[in-house]
Amino acid sequence: MPTNFVGAATAQIQNGELFGIPLRVRFTPAVYVYTYGDGSSATVTTPGQTWASLGQAQFTPTPTSHVYREPGVYSAHVDIRYSAQVDLGAGWVDVTGQLTTPGPTQDVRILEAHTALVAHTCAEDPAGIGC
Numbered sequence: 229m230p231t232n233f234v235g236a237a238t239a240q241i242q243n244g245e246l247f248g249i250p251l252r253v254r255f256t257p258a259v260y261v262y263t264y265g266d267g268s269s270a271t272v273t274t275p276g277q278t279w280a281s282l283g284q285a286q287f288t289p290t291p292t293s294h295v296y297r298e299p300g301v302y303s304a305h306v307d308i309r310y311s312a313q314v315d316l317g318a319g320w321v322d323v324t325g326q327l328t329t330p331g332p333t334q335d336v337r338i339l340e341a342h343t344a345l346v347a348h349t350c351a352e353d354p355a356g357i358g359c
């Protein structure tokens with residue numbers, strides 16, 4: 229089943245000075261690189277959303293979800309590439325290139341479940357299979 233990943237990043241403005249001239253630099257999230265820990269990754273331009281905010285049922289595929297093929301513990305993370313603009317007092321000007329910030333690693337535990345079709349729910353038959 230798909231495991232859904234959601235990144236979080238916002239635009240940041242830093243004030244500073246260059247050669248005595250005041251300036252502002254704006255860093256805006258542009259690309260999200262999801263590394264799932266099993267050798268696969270996805271590069272997307274949106275941070276992803278929860279299933280609820282997408283109006284989707286849990287475990288449906290999303291642009292940032294991933295299906296692990298084997299149970300285990302996987303070290304996943306998202307790196308965010310920021311585009312930059314500079315303002316020397318006359319408005320924002322694009323800066324060529326992107327700045328990548330690595331995200332913290334999060335261990336994801338993938339389990340395997342076995343199910344069986346039964347005639348009644350556990351509420352209906354508390355002694356039933358799997359209850």
